[in-house]
Structure formats: structure tokens, C-alpha cells
Amino acid sequence: MPEILQYEHVNIAYGSRHVVRDVSFSLKKGQILGIAGESGCGKTTLIRAAMGLLGAGGRTSSGKILFEGLDLTRLTPKERRSVNGDRLAMIFQNPAAYFCPVRKTGTQLYEAVRAHQKIPRGEFTKQAAALLEKTGFKDPEQILEKYPFELSGGMMQRIAVACAMLSRPQVLLADEPTSALDAAVQKQVLDLLLSVRNEYGTSVLIVSHNLGIIRAVADMAVVMKDGMVTESGPAASLLSHPSHEYTRELLAAEPRLRRSL
Numbered sequence: 001m002p003e004i005l006q007y008e009h010v011n012i013a014y015g016s017r018h019v020v021r022d023v024s025f026s027l028k029k030g031q032i033l034g035i036a037g038e039s040g041c042g043k044t045t046l047i048r049a050a051m052g053l054l055g056a057g058g059r060t061s062s063g064k065i066l067f068e069g070l071d072l073t074r075l076t077p078k079e080r081r082s083v084n085g086d087r088l089a090m091i092f093q094n095p096a097a098y099f100c101p102v103r104k105t106g107t108q109l110y111e112a113v114r115a116h117q118k119i120p121r122g123e124f125t126k127q128a129a130a131l132l133e134k135t136g137f138k139d140p141e142q143i144l145e146k147y148p149f150e151l152s153g154g155m156m157q158r159i160a161v162a163c164a165m166l167s168r169p170q171v172l173l174a175d176e177p178t179s180a181l182d183a184a185v186q187k188q189v190l191d192l193l194l195s196v197r198n199e200y201g202t203s204v205l206i207v208s209h210n211l212g213i214i215r216a217v218a219d220m221a222v223v224m225k226d227g228m229v230t231e232s233g234p235a236a237s238l239l240s241h242p243s244h245e246y247t248r249e250l251l252a253a254e255p256r257l258r259r260s261l
């Protein structure tokens with residue numbers, strides 16, 4: 001399978017502090033790649049760099065993130081607009097934080113989609129409802145009429161995935177998408193990511209501090225520590241027979257989650 005997203009010797013700094021060092025890995029078409037590592041190792045930074053969302057103090061000092069012939073670390077604003085939310089979509093740890101509590105969910109989603117896609121409201125509602133139905137909602141049109149506080153965290157995250165899929169992105173970046181959810185609901189969202197990949201062939205880059213999450217969905221895994229890759233390979237074998245001591249330590253630290261997933 002061809003590669004769709006390639007990190008090549010990526011170094012990222014916030015000010016003078018280097019937090020990601022010489023990171024290389026690649027995501028193939030239709031594959032799910034999971035990055036695991038403890039909090040602070042640089043997972044979110046890697047995703048933000050691809051989205052161009054490092055903020056004023058952050059910069060990719062060297063290396064490339066290649067996506068369909070483009071280097072995502074060096075896009076013009078125009079190229080960025082044609083990539084983000086369209087060919088490259090992202091879901092966050094806590095989707096509720098990105099919604100305004102006093103406006104209807106459907107209205108806010110429509111505005112987000114309209115920012116990069118010309119689509120009439122009626123058509124949006126039709127497409128969004130169809131996707132929401134696929135994500136397990138029995139009354140999708142009513143969901144769009146609800147306010148965010150009327151929905152649970154798991155519902156919000158499934159809505160966020162459906163919304164990200166409206167433009168049929170080639171790559172979905174998921175930053176700790178289930179960390180704010182309890183175990184039963186985590187599984188629903190992970191199943192949804194798997195079905196999105198299976199149905200649309202979307203490639204997924206998922207990062208989590210929780211190895212159980214990576215094991216549950218990923219084909220390939222990358223383990224990071226202190227901004228560097230310590231180990232990578234097929235997820236099933238890497239996480240059942242880790243060759244690196246650090247991966248063994250991470251696995252040993254998570255007995256409860258290993259049983260629950």
C-alpha cells in the first residue's frame with residue numbers, strides 16, 4: 001500500500017526548547033497508525049505540526065511532513081486552506097470544549113463545514129444525518145437540533161467523527177479521542193474509527209497515552225519517549241512482544257486497561 005503521510009526526521013521546538021527530535025514514521029493508505037507514549041512526550045505536538053497549529057512559539061525546525069506531494073510544515077496559507085478540514089481532518093480529546101454551549105449543535109457544525117466547503121444547509125443536514133445514522137444515532141436530525149449540553153461526551157465525539165468525515169478526508173488525525181470518555185463509550189468511538197477506515201478507506205493517525213487504545217484499533221504502532229521514537233512496528237506484535245524496555249514499562253503500568261479492552 002502506498003504511503004499517504006510521512007514524517008521524515010521531524011524536529012519541533014517551542015521557543016528554544018526542542019520537544020520532538022528526529023521523528024520518522026509513515027502512515028499507509030487505509031491504515032490505522034497509533035502513537036503511544038506518556039503525557040508530555042510530544043504526541044499532540046506531532047499532530048499540531050501536521051495541521052499547522054503549533055501556535056506562535058512553535059516551529060518545525062527541520063524535517064518534513066509529506067502529504068500528497070506537499071510538505072505540511074511549509075504550506076502557503078492558500079494550500080493550508082485547501083488541506084485542513086477537507087483532505088486532512090482532525091478530532092480532539094474533548095469535543096465539547098470546541099462547541100459553544102448556547103447554540104444548536106447542527107448550526108455550529110454547519111458553520112464549521114461551510115468554512116471550507118460550499119454546501120447549502122438542507123444538503124448539509126441530509127449528509128450529516130446520513131453519517132450520524134452510520135455512527136449509531138437513531139434520530140440523527142433531532143441530534144442536530146440539540147444543544148451541546150444535551151449530549152454526552154461519547155455522543156459529541158461520534159458527532160465530531162461524523163463531521164470530520166463529511167468532506168471524505170484522506171487522513172483523520174485523532175488526538176486522544178477517547179481519553180475523556182469512560183471505558184464502555186471508548187469502545188463505541190474506537191469501533192466507529194474502525195468502521196470509518198473500513199467503509200471509506202480513510203487513513204487514521206491516532207495518538208494516546210493509553211496502549212490499550214492503540215492495541216484495540218491500530219495496525220501499526222509507534223512508541224515515543226521524551227520527543228523521540230523508541231520503537232515502531234506492527235501493533236499486535238509490538239504490543240504483545242515489545243523489544244524495548246520502555247514499551248514493557250508502559251505495558252506493565254496499564255493492567256486494568258489491558259483487561260477492559
Ligand SMILES: Nc1ncnc2c1ncn2[C@@H]1O[C@H](COP(=O)(O)OP(=O)(O)O)[C@@H](O)[C@H]1O
Nearest residue numbers: 014019038039040041042043044045046055057
Ligand atoms: N504551546 C506550547 N508552548 C511551549 N511548550 C509546549 C507547548 N505545547 C506543548 N509544550 C511542551 O511540549 C512537550 C510535548 O507536549 P505535547 O505534545 O502536548 O505532549 P503529549 O501530547 O504527548 O502529552 C511538553 O513538554 C509540553 O510541556
Ligand SMILES: [Mg+2]
Nearest residue numbers: 043044045176
Ligand atoms: Mg497530548
